[in-house]
Amino acid sequence: MDDDKFDIIMKIHNYVPFRIARALSGHWMDPVNKFMPKTIINVSSTSGLHGSMGQINYATAKAGVLGLTKTIAAEWGRYNVRANAVAYGWIDTRITRPPTESEAMSLGGQAIRLGIPENAKKWRDVSDIPLGRPGSADEAARVILFLASPLSSYVTGTCIECTGGRFM
Incomplete structure (x- = not known):
C-alpha cells in the first residue's frame, strides 16, 4: 500500500x-458549562480491535479512534464530558454489499467502486455470527442512541461492539 492510500484513511x-473534538474543547471546558452533560461518540470497527487482512490502513485508523476516545474520556471527564466508541462488525449498508459498476465515488480524479468484493467470501460468512446475519442500519443506530441518552450517563472511555456476537 502506498503512502497516499494510507494517509487518506488516516485523515478521514x-x-x-480529532478536529471536531478540538473545535468543541473551548466551549465544553468552559467552567460555565461544567455541569452540562456532554457526549462524544466515535465510530470504530472490529477491524480496529482485531485487525483485518488487506485493510492495514483502515484497521490502523480504527484502532486510533479507540485511543483518541479513551484519552478524551480520561482528560475531559472532569468537565462532565463522556467519550465512547462503537466498533461495528458487519452492518448491511451500501459499503458492505458487493461493488457495482454504477456506484463509485471520485477521489483525486480516480473512481473508487463502493463495496466489498464478491471474493471476500470469508468476510461474508455468517457462521461465526451467533445471530446468524449482518446487522441493520437501524440496529447500528440504536447503539449510538443509547450512548447519547441519559441511560448511559455513567459510561465513558469504553467501546461497545455491535457485531451480532462475532469475535465473542
Whole structure:
C-alpha cells in the first residue's frame, strides 16, 4: 500500500474526529458549562480491535479512534464530558454489499467502486455470527442512541461492539 492510500484513511478516520473534538474543547471546558452533560461518540470497527487482512490502513485508523476516545474520556471527564466508541462488525449498508459498476465515488480524479468484493467470501460468512446475519442500519443506530441518552450517563472511555456476537 502506498503512502497516499494510507494517509487518506488516516485523515478521514483520525483527523476528522480529532478536529471536531478540538473545535468543541473551548466551549465544553468552559467552567460555565461544567455541569452540562456532554457526549462524544466515535465510530470504530472490529477491524480496529482485531485487525483485518488487506485493510492495514483502515484497521490502523480504527484502532486510533479507540485511543483518541479513551484519552478524551480520561482528560475531559472532569468537565462532565463522556467519550465512547462503537466498533461495528458487519452492518448491511451500501459499503458492505458487493461493488457495482454504477456506484463509485471520485477521489483525486480516480473512481473508487463502493463495496466489498464478491471474493471476500470469508468476510461474508455468517457462521461465526451467533445471530446468524449482518446487522441493520437501524440496529447500528440504536447503539449510538443509547450512548447519547441519559441511560448511559455513567459510561465513558469504553467501546461497545455491535457485531451480532462475532469475535465473542
